[in-house]
Amino acid sequence: MDARTGVDLVGMADAVLQPGFIGKEPPPWLRRRLAEGLGGVALFARNVVDRDQVAELTAALRAEKPDVIVAIDEEAGDVTRIDAHTGSPWPGNLALGAIDDPALTREIAGHIGRDLAAVGITFDYAPDADVNNDPNNPVIGSRAFGAEPERVARHTAAWITGLQQSGVAACAKHFPGHGNTSVDSHLDVPLIKAGRVELEAVELLPFRAAIAAGVQAVMSAHLRVPAFDTELPATLSRKIMTELLRDELGFDGLIVTDGIEMRAISDRYGLAQATVMAIVAGADAICVGGEHADEETAVMLRDAIVAAVRSGELPEERLADAAARVARLATWSVAAPKSAPDPRAGEIGLSAARRALRITAPDATFPLADPAYVIEFQPQLNLAIAPETPWGLLAPLAEVAPATSGVRLTSEAGLPDALQASLGRPLVLVVRDPHRYPWMADSLRASLAVRPEAIVVEMGVPADPRGEVHIATFGATAAAGRAVAELLAGR
Template sequence: MSQELDRLALAVLQPGFAGLTAPDWLRRHVADGLGSVGLFGRNVQSPEQLAALTATLRKERDDILVAIDEEGGDVTRLEVRQGSSWPGNLALGAVDDTDLTRAVATGLGRDLARCGVNFDWAPDADVNANPDNPVIGVRSFGADPELVARHTVAYVEGLQATGVAACVKHFPGHGDTAVDSHLGLPRVDASRELLAARDLVPFRAAVAAGAKAVMSAHIVLPAYDAEYPATLSRPILTGLLREEMGFQGLIVTDGIEMGAIADTYGIADGTVRALAAGVDAVCVGGGLCDEGTVLLLRDAIVTAVREGRLSEERLADAAARVAELAAWTREHANRGGEPGDHAVGLAAARRAVRVEGPLTPVTAPAHVLELTSQTNIAVGDETPWGVGAYLAQAVPGTTVARPGMTTFGLVDTQLAAADGRQLVVVVRDLHRNVAAADMLAGIVAVRPDTVVVEMGLPYGDAQGLTRIATHGAARVCGIAAAETLTGRVLDGLIPVGTE
């Protein structure tokens, strides 16, 4: 009995790990029944390396679910060191061509499948209802529920056509939050009527379209459960998602080690409560990636079953859903196939660009000032972004400056560097970055001909400036912006972050 409980407990865990190869402890637990593993940027160096890593895991068991947090756009793990070949959701929503969204998702899915990844924690189906949302933003297709719904469906269809299971997130909707659940516990005080008309619309559409998995959000919604966040809420996961919406696929948690759960319940108790509420797989590993964490959670699940806090029937049901999804991915596997057509990604990024105001093509060396901003943990700080490197390749002699946030006030220095040159200022979510907004105001007061490139949410009025909105900071968005600035197609640009 103990061995069987251990195996069931391992089956419902999705742990991460450190390194570019599978450690011995991970391979051992995969052989013993671990149902899934989660990959992050720290595990990826190249497609060849990643394919070798997943092949090693499948030598232990061929039906292992290999998951990754690959949204394309700003949240990329496959191309963490150079930026994504695929624009993110906001760019696709700005174009509003579901065939294009489906093609992008298919291309990304092919990239994943050929590396042996068969489960993607994407797409983000959140309706970005709060412009100041610190964790969703450009990860959302937009603020219109119907637009988000149709593109979520297209993305699910495109991804799953490659044999990669889609996981729509973050149920029942993270778009109206003002707190990053990596750091705290958000609360959304919306009525059931508002949630039904706004946040739930994309999830209902995704369920109807056959999405294989749904990821829960670590947010409290008093309209359904005033006590527990959605990840731990039986009324939300079992009552709303399973019974009312009819979802029969896999329910997986957002990272159980995130502050919203870990700092409130602890990861062990949070794991047990999540499973009891209706979760089938527990994601852990964004920050915790060792054997001790896996053993802690395994033993917590086993103890909860023995003490009657979690029924063995519920645990067995969860493990069965993991196995069912694994069987689907094995049946539809497309490993070793052709990579995605990255020309589609660049074409999509080009179509997402919007220009306000007059724009004179940059033909002589310019000065590019990139005002950095703090990214959320999902995006990470390691992925390069910007326009300057591409413009400098296209127009030799162009200079690029990226001052730290503590040196934003050096307006005179940047004005001097731009003397006699076109000045381009690149920002990211300017509406939420007071320091960058203040520096830009100081620059514009002297140089009203400044061109602003917004690579985040293009909120607010351009105030008479020429503004280029890319709707995301993926590598292809940076290239598309440089093309817009120069007025010509730029071929053969070297990705930022590569040598």
């Protein structure tokens, strides 16, 4: 309690934080902080073993604070936390956009929500509402529903509706749009050069649809948009967070930041100052803990918020408003009706992944005549994807066709030996965004020069089809790999 004003500044500052932590169960410091009023907790892949363990973890959190917001970044595509060790059983956003059946998108999001609710998660940092209109985007790509704003808008709304009907709060991200850039905000500050008219017609369209669908939260992006603010990145900009998102677009829910420790803003402003600036700008909750998952960071941010109020930098009423919005989301999460997971969910996800496949040679015949040799080309994955998340075709194809063999390459160095090993067998080349990786594009061309009949499987954002038979999966989830494996094996 503040001695001068009688207001619980420390409690309000704690309420707006959503820190992460290390371990498969809550550490003592987190239990203590929850009992003292910490508003939320962010789970990462490092906190997940399986669903039973996550359910025990969230129960332990709730034992300290019954209405704690338990958040996770579960896009259920290439970015998954709950299935980081096995790969997502769902096809992912780009695949759903390719199918373009909003009813299916809504159904799948509902299954995802049931799954999360069953293990005690109340807040999902999803869906990705970005329009991926730069094919070289290193951090969005297959996380988006596509490059067409109307398509992205209708699937964003459908995903939100399905998830929230299951009792889990949705969060449209990354406002005001992270698709039109070739810079990853985990590493540097992206610049969106589009003018106001283009931004209205493209980037903002899905967010308007999200708000119309009743989305509970919106996540800010750490990027500069000079059409709206010539000085500050969106997360720290009152012009974008309050004047645009609140006042103009009419959003009245929770605004949460992307990871505040991401280098796009932490390198320039530091964690504490960025946190204060974000709340001043209009953010209500601070996500932190990707790299700084410890009590010292959480305490530092809390104390910085309190100090900013006492110094006059952060108006007390702004902090009170932010804490109230956090409490409102927590109340919604507790009251929202929940449904049990559907035992048919796995088959529904696989069926959707099959529907997403696009084959450029419709007269191609399967199954393959002999066991395949698979060459997978491994790109450098963006930092939003948990590094342990499996992807590819070699493992799922070997499961349904045990004589399958192959290799995964991270450069051109091993390609001659791999091509030699493939002789006499059907060759399958598995790529992921070769248009973004010159070494991969060169390797693909070299492979097809030797083996023009090879099947090319693209598990990223499809560019120009290569090869006589090209299969696009629109994502690299476990469901996508299984769908292609069954196709090639004649299952």
